[in-house]
Amino acid sequence: MKGKIILLIxxxxxxxxxxxxxxxxxxxxxxxxxxEANILKNVNTISQCRSSYEKIxxxxxxxxxxxxxxxxxxxxNEIFGHYDEAIDYYKKLLSxxxxxxxxxxxxxxxxxxxxxxxxxxxxxxxxxxxxxxxxPDQTVSxxxxxQLGQRASRKEDWKDAVAxxxxxxxxxxxxxxxxxLYFRIGDILQHKLEEPSQAKEKYKTLIEKxxxxxWIKYSKERLAFLNEGGN
Amino acid sequence: MQNRRFTLLIFLxxxxxxxVSSCKESKPKGDEFAWDPDxxxxxxxxxxxxxxxxxxIENDAIKKITPIDSISGDxxxxxxxxxxxxxxxxxxxxxxxxxxxxxxxxxxxNTIALIDNLPITENEDFKGKAFPSWSPRENQILWVAxxxxxxxxxxxxxxxxxxxxxxxxxxxxxxxxTWSPNGEGxxxxxxxxxxxxxxGLWKIKNDGTNHQQIYKAYRIANFQWxxxxxxxxxxxxxxxxxxxxxxxxxxxxxGNEQQILTWEKLEIIKLDWSPDRQKIIYIQEEDDTRNIWxxxxxxxxxxxxxxxxxxxxxxxxxxxxxxxxxxxPAELVKQxxxxxxxxxxxxxxxxxxxxxxxxxxxxxxxxxxxxxxxxFTYCRQxxxxxYFKLFEPDFLHSIIYFPxxxxxxxxxxxxxxxxxxxxxxxxxxxxNQKYDRTLNHLxxxxxxxxxxxxxxxxFDVDAIIKEMNADFDSSRYRLLLEGFKDGTLLKTxxxxxxxxxxxxxxxxxxxxxxxxxxxxxxxxxxxxxLDEVFWSMIGAYGRYNEFDSGIKDLDFILAADTLDSTFIxxxxxxxxxxxxxxxxxxxxxxxxxxSINYIPQDLADxxxxxxxxxLYLVNLKTENESLFISIIKQMIQKLSTNENVSxxxxxxxxxxxxxxxxxxxxxxxxxxxxxxxxxNEIWNKLLETR
Numbered sequence: 001m002k003g004k005i006i007l008l009i010x011x012x013x014x015x016x017x018x019x020x021x022x023x024x025x026x027x028x029x030x031x032x033x034x035x036e037a038n039i040l041k042n043v044n045t046i047s048q049c050r051s052s053y054e055k056i057x058x059x060x061x062x063x064x065x066x067x068x069x070x071x072x073x074x075x076x077n078e079i080f081g082h083y084d085e086a087i088d089y090y091k092k093l094l095s096x097x098x099x100x101x102x103x104x105x106x107x108x109x110x111x112x113x114x115x116x117x118x119x120x121x122x123x124x125x126x127x128x129x130x131x132x133x134x135x136p137d138q139t140v141s142x143x144x145x146x147q148l149g150q151r152a153s154r155k156e157d158w159k160d161a162v163a164x165x166x167x168x169x170x171x172x173x174x175x176x177x178x179x180x181l182y183f184r185i186g187d188i189l190q191h192k193l194e195e196p197s198q199a200k201e202k203y204k205t206l207i208e209k210x211x212x213x214x215w216i217k218y219s220k221e222r223l224a225f226l227n228e229g230g231n
Numbered sequence: 232m233q234n235r236r237f238t239l240l241i242f243l244x245x246x247x248x249x250x251v252s253s254c255k256e257s258k259p260k261g262d263e264f265a266w267d268p269d270x271x272x273x274x275x276x277x278x279x280x281x282x283x284x285x286x287x288i289e290n291d292a293i294k295k296i297t298p299i300d301s302i303s304g305d306x307x308x309x310x311x312x313x314x315x316x317x318x319x320x321x322x323x324x325x326x327x328x329x330x331x332x333x334x335x336x337x338x339x340x341n342t343i344a345l346i347d348n349l350p351i352t353e354n355e356d357f358k359g360k361a362f363p364s365w366s367p368r369e370n371q372i373l374w375v376a377x378x379x380x381x382x383x384x385x386x387x388x389x390x391x392x393x394x395x396x397x398x399x400x401x402x403x404x405x406x407x408x409t410w411s412p413n414g415e416g417x418x419x420x421x422x423x424x425x426x427x428x429x430x431g432l433w434k435i436k437n438d439g440t441n442h443q444q445i446y447k448a449y450r451i452a453n454f455q456w457x458x459x460x461x462x463x464x465x466x467x468x469x470x471x472x473x474x475x476x477x478x479x480x481x482x483x484x485x486g487n488e489q490q491i492l493t494w495e496k497l498e499i500i501k502l503d504w505s506p507d508r509q510k511i512i513y514i515q516e517e518d519d520t521r522n523i524w525x526x527x528x529x530x531x532x533x534x535x536x537x538x539x540x541x542x543x544x545x546x547x548x549x550x551x552x553x554x555x556x557x558x559x560p561a562e563l564v565k566q567x568x569x570x571x572x573x574x575x576x577x578x579x580x581x582x583x584x585x586x587x588x589x590x591x592x593x594x595x596x597x598x599x600x601x602x603x604x605x606x607f608t609y610c611r612q613x614x615x616x617x618y619f620k621l622f623e624p625d626f627l628h629s630i631i632y633f634p635x636x637x638x639x640x641x642x643x644x645x646x647x648x649x650x651x652x653x654x655x656x657x658x659x660x661x662x663n664q665k666y667d668r669t670l671n672h673l674x675x676x677x678x679x680x681x682x683x684x685x686x687x688x689x690f691d692v693d694a695i696i697k698e699m700n701a702d703f704d705s706s707r708y709r710l711l712l713e714g715f716k717d718g719t720l721l722k723t724x725x726x727x728x729x730x731x732x733x734x735x736x737x738x739x740x741x742x743x744x745x746x747x748x749x750x751x752x753x754x755x756x757x758x759x760x761l762d763e764v765f766w767s768m769i770g771a772y773g774r775y776n777e778f779d780s781g782i783k784d785l786d787f788i789l790a791a792d793t794l795d796s797t798f799i800x801x802x803x804x805x806x807x808x809x810x811x812x813x814x815x816x817x818x819x820x821x822x823x824x825x826s827i828n829y830i831p832q833d834l835a836d837x838x839x840x841x842x843x844x845x846l847y848l849v850n851l852k853t854e855n856e857s858l859f860i861s862i863i864k865q866m867i868q869k870l871s872t873n874e875n876v877s878x879x880x881x882x883x884x885x886x887x888x889x890x891x892x893x894x895x896x897x898x899x900x901x902x903x904x905x906x907x908x909x910x911n912e913i914w915n916k917l918l919e920t921r
Contacts, residue, residue, distance in 0.1 A: 054564040056575070073563070085563070091538040092560040095588060098597035126535050132535045133595050 022078055038112040067097035071106050083113045104138035107131040111144070125151055132167075141181050179213035182206035186222065200226050255279075258630050259606040259619045262311040262362075263542060270612025274299075274321050278632050278791045283309050283323060285338075286646070287614065291638035293646070293844055299336050300325070300343065311362040314537060315370045320390040322372060324362055326351060333363050333374055335390045344392050347376055366437065368414035373398075375406050385419060388436070398439035403429070411456050418463055422452035432465060434484065434727075445486035452477070453501055458508050462489055466499045467511065470712065475696070479513055479526075482817060483875070492526050492535060507550045512536075514544055523555055542587045545607040550729035551594045559585040561814040570848040576846060580773035580812050582658075584623040584630070605632055622655040631655055650676050654719055661775055666729040673723045677714065681723065689736065690720075693747040715746050716763060718771030725775050743790055755799055758836065765805040778813035782806050782822075796829040799802050808843060817849055820858050823847070823855070827866050841878045848886055872894040877906035881913050884920075 056069040074089030082205055091104040097103065115124035131144035149164030165181045165188075167223070172178065186202035187196040203219040203226075205207070210216075249480060263276040273286040281302040299321065299356035300921040310331075312323040321336040335348040346363070363374035366387075376384045388395040399408075401421055408419040418434045421427075423868070432446040433456060445463075449470035454463050463482045469476045475494035479502060483489050492511065493499075500521075501514040512525045521541040524534040537557055545554035566574065590597060591602040603621035610616065631656045634646040644655030657672040674681045679689040688694075690711065699708035714720045720743055727736035751760050766869035772781030785806045789799065803826035810819030823843070835910045844863070851859055863883045870876045884899035904910060 058564055058566075087564050088561075091540070092563055094538050094597075095540060095557050095560050096599070098590070098599055129532070129534050129537075134597055 046076070061096070065098040067102050071102045074106060074109060078109060078113060081117075084108075086113060093229050098134075101135070101138060104131060104140045105134035107135070108140045108143055110145070115147075120227075128196055136167075137171065142168065142175060145171075146177075153188075156192075157219070158188050162188055163192070173209070179206055179210040179215050182210070183215040183219060186219070190222065190226070196226050196230075257632070260310075261545075261606050262606035262754075263606050263619070263634075264617040265321075266608065266610040266612070266615075266617075267314040268612075269318060270610045270615070272314075273610075273617055273636070275634060275646075276309045276312065276313065276323075276616065277634060277646075277648050277652075278510065279652060281309055282648065283321075284648075285321065286636070288615070288636075291613075291615070291640050293636065293644055296646075302378050303351070307314065314443060315365050315390060316367060317370060320363060320370060321416060322363055322390075323511065333372075335372070335392075336908075337390065344390065346372060346388060346392050347374060347386075349376060350379065366410050366411060366414040367412055371414075371437070373410060373417065374410055377406075377407060379544045381423070385417070396439060398437075398728075399433075399435055401466075403427075405450075407454070408736075409454070409456065411460050411461055412458060418445075418454065419603070420454060424470075426470060431825070432463065433484075440757075443486075445484060446482050452499065455502055455504055457504055458506055464492075464502050464504060464511055465578050466502055467500075468500060471616045479511070481511075481528075490528065490531070492528075492531065493524075501544065503544070503546060505547055505550060505847050509550075512544070512553065513539075514541065522551075525553075534595070535594060535710060543605065543607070545609070548591070548609045548611065553592045554589070554609060555591075556587040556589050556604055556607070556694075559587055559602070569643075569845070572842075576842075577812060580769060580808070581776070582623050582770065582774045583909060584621065586621055587671065620655075620659070622658070639683045645672065646813060647672055647675065650869065654717070655724070657719075657726070658774055661726060661729070664729075666726055669726045670723075673719065673726060676719055677710065677723070678684055681727075681735075686735070690739060691727075692742045692749065696749060711746070712750075713906075715743075715750070716767050718767045718774070719770040720746070721768060722775065725771075725777055725780065728780070730733055740784065740787070744791070746792070747788060751798060761797060761801040762836070764903075765801045769808050773812060774810060778809045778815075781809040782813075782815075782818070797831050799829040800826050800831065804840060804843070809844060811843065816847065816852065817855060817858075818857055820847060820862065824862050824865070827862055827869060830866070832869060832872065837873065837875050838878075840866070841875070841882065844879070844887075845872075848882060848889070851886070851889070856886070856890065874906060877903045877910070877913075881910075881916070882905070884916060888920065896920045 012171060050073065052075045053069040056063065056065050057073065060066055070077055070089055070093040074093065075085070075088045077086035087110055090110040093100075093106045094103050107130055111124045111127035111131065114120040114127065128144040128147045131138075132141050135141050139225065145164050145168045149161050149168065152158070152160035152164060162185055165185050168175070169181050169185075171177045182202050186199045188207065189202060190199035200223060203223045206213060206219045207216055207223070212217075235628055239707045246403065257278045259278050265274040267273070271288055273288060275284050275286065276282070277284060285297045285299055285302040286293050287297075300309065300323070302325070304327075306646055307328060308326045310324040310326065312321055314321060319338055319601075321338070323334055323336070325332045325334060329351065331349045331351045333349070335344045335346060337340070337344070347498050350490060363372050365372060368384065371387050371626045371681060372390065373385065373387050376386055380401055381404060383401045383403060384397055385399040385401065385406065385408050386395060387398055399419065401419065403421040403423045405422040408417050410417055416434050416435055417437060420432055421429045426449065428447070429444070431444055432451050433442060433444050433879065434711055435442050446465060446467075448465070448467035450468040452466040452468055456463055462481050467478050467480070469478070475654050476495065477495045477499045478493075479492040479499055481487055481492065493513075495515060497515045497517045499513050500516050503512045505511070509529065510525050510527055512523055515522050515524060520539045522539060523536040523541055523544060525536060525866050526532050536553070537555070539872050540557045540560065542556045542558045545556070546554055568834040581666055584603065587605075588602055588604050589600040589607060590685040591600055592598070601620075604620040605616040605621060605747070607616060613636045615633065615636060617636050618636050622630070622631050622633055631651050633652040636646060638645045639643070643651070645659060647653040647656040653672045653676040657669045660666070660669040660672065670681050677689050679686055689707065692711070695705065695707050695711055699705040712722070714723075720739075724739045726744060727739060747764060751757050753809065754760050759909070768785075769780070772778060785802050791801050794802075807819045807822040807826060810822055823840075826840070844859075844866075856862055861884070862878055863886070866879050867883075870879070880899050881902035884896045884903060887893070887896035887899060897917060897920040900913055900920065903913045904917060907913070
């Protein structure tokens, strides 16, 4: 009898467990189906969107909308994972409309494709370099300086790293990362380049310019340490 | 479409062979222009005519053009003109199939001296064998005399060939002697394919003394003295096959390495110092992909300036400005066969061709300047530039490169010498709405002043035909007929209209009509002649974007009393093409209908009509469907014995597919395959209707 009860309980537990597993998987499947239906609904829209941009590029190559259409076509290809096509569109944008500000966005997208999707870091860095050289004042160039600064840090080219980070804080003083970067510059100057007086300047600037920064406490500690002759 | 063009090519090659031969493609190499040291004269090789010219420049205008030399006999090409430092002499080379002659033209004496005559093989590209050069500080020429055993002798001499001095005797495949910027020294490279301890960079004094190997390397691919003469930048190739095979370095004059600028996997083919010695550009190449990189010598940072699409590098224009061209980006938008054909058709009608984009970078700001530019040469002294512009003059797809001088006031002068160059210049000016200057070039084409009252003598068809009847070789007749067939007569007429010279344009149109009728009346090969006449007409109106005028002019021509059916067919067909290109689809179909109404049953070539119908079908609107079907049916009825009518059935089938009438489509395709049963494409379409 006792054995039967145990078997019954086990049976109920198994059924419940099975049901419990089935329910979420089925609902997952149903959700996926709904999403698929939505995607299919949108396929035509995507195709129409692409055709319209293509029409602009083909029929009005010299219009003000052509560079934007060219960029958008790159972006559409990028979204759908057609990275080579996306890069071709960005290259076309940069060759045909080099004066247009959207080129900076094109370069950033191209660098990110090389870096994140094609695993070609050196190519990506060359493009970040183009971005900060050709379009130094564009907002999207922030990412270029940051990537080049980080690469220089990884390669322990500390002077280069400081130069890139200093460009960043000079061009984009309102960026929310500026306090982080000031502390990073101070840190490199203090510990890698052994320039305590320059490091002190950076910590001071951080304290003055970004009084609400989470780095204030640490900057003050470092400043005190350096003022006492430490390095 | 390809078929049509092929057919046209054959017709036109036969009929205007002379004309075509005068516009054979001759792509500029990049060494055709040379500004003299003070920017007051420009030496140039006209690539079309292979003439060497000197242009005197004054107040942003060409004051005088002096032809210096041209090819004759077995000579095939003129190369690389360069000015002596005092601007008194012009050095250049002239190749035949077997020799390369080095010549110096003296401006004051108006004489040409032969300096040397060197053996070459046919089609030699002279790689590794530099052309002769002037010392930067005195009138001394430096050149290499070679033999086929790899013995290169470096010589110098005076411009008249006197004071010839042997400076060095070098065994090797490449030499590349180069003066230092102050003319006191000469650097040269030695390269032997087998490893050799002499391989590398050498220098000597300008009197040939003090030979010194300053850098050992398997191969120096290229080098350049720094502007301040403190160092030499070299591109050298490692003999070992490591990943990083090509290096760019700066070495001092004692051979010590100052700076390694880069090591690269891909071949570096050229370098160039910036005038302020702060930067070096280098060009990297892999297969068809070339890029310019610039290295900042202080920070050692390098930036790629191009996007795998460099075509030509033209050099620095100042401390921070560079000129170069990139290939025109390939078409990326995927097009259907129909769309592609529509585009090709339009480009052919309008004579549009895009090959490259001229770019400049000023302080690292890239800018697009112009399209289809070759051999761009900038002169700092007068802020002017000279270049060749590629031009596709007609639907014949012949290509010419015509020279342009652009002055500091942005005024462009089209330096036309040949008839083709005058037509190209006229086209460019017409499209830029500079009609008065268009007329100047057309005057040069016709050898008659079109602005004068007696211009009529060159176009009086009755008188000229009478003259031709008396003298079959009448030059006036030949020129008039040539201008008629290449579309220049129409272009002249359109220019008169733009200038509101009504009397002249109306009179010329009358002559044009007479000549049109004259060209086909009593001709045995009437269809071929008409094909040629009407396609040249379409090309002229298309090139000038004058589609409405074209349709209207043809209406006037069609109003004549005595026209035969073949002529009417062609004229209406030409109107249908012009209307199509002008997006007047309804009018175009009406003209097509009129054309087919008169179509002679023996008309052999209906490919062009079928192609146009296919294009119309792609753009067909519902309201025009019945008109389109009636055209097709009429064509089938008229050409029932022509085996090419199979294509018309196919178009009919395509129309029915487009309108969802699968059964009718099947029947049409069935009729098509019965006539041409080996056409797989039609079979596939037929089966798809089931």
